[in-house]
Amino acid sequence: xxxxxxTEDFPIMLTALDSDTRDFCNLEKLTTIGEFAxxxxxxxxxxxxxxxxxxxxNVLSHVDENGLREVLPFRVGDRGLHxxxxxxxxxxxxxxxxxxxxxxxxxxxxxHRSLNEGSPLARQLIVLGNEEDET
Numbered sequence: 777x778x779x780x781x782x783t784e785d786f787p788i789m790l791t792a793l794d795s796d797t798r799d800f801c802n803l804e805k806l807t808t809i810g811e812f813a814x815x816x817x818x819x820x821x822x823x824x825x826x827x828x829x830x831x832x833x834n835v836l837s838h839v840d841e842n843g844l845r846e847v848l849p850f851r852v853g854d855r856g857l858h859x860x861x862x863x864x865x866x867x868x869x870x871x872x873x874x875x876x877x878x879x880x881x882x883x884x885x886x887x888h889r890s891l892n893e894g895s896p897l898a899r900q901l902i903v904l905g906n907e908e909d910e911t
Contacts, residue, residue: 779839781855784810790876792847792865793832859883860901
């Protein structure tokens with residue numbers, strides 16, 4: 777995670793993990809990606825997991841950038857996590873949208889400054905590199 781500048785405090789609720797995986801994390805009191813990673817390290821090798829839980833384990837352990845973008849607001853070829861990708865992954869869930877705007881408050885302020893300086897919103901979104909999310 778450090779190599780890709782993914783902060784350990786990124787909330788599980790803002791991931792694109794399926795609701796079953798997010799519910800499991802909630803039951804285990806795993807609220808951040810860092811807690812998830814530490815939980816995984818302490819799991820028995822005999823435990824079999826599937827679905828998005830397994831996907832997140834694999835993309836983190838193999839530094840799979842394309843896989844990361846499926847579950848985290850990550851830009852392939854870049855570092856860190858990003859607001860617009862996160863908003864796209866919330867699928868319009870208002871609670872998650874508000875949480876994303878709070879988590880990425882500095883990036884959101886920078887977007888507002890750029891818009892106030894006359895930069896079009898399309899210029900902000902072109903960096904997504906994903907035609908579906910850009911739309």
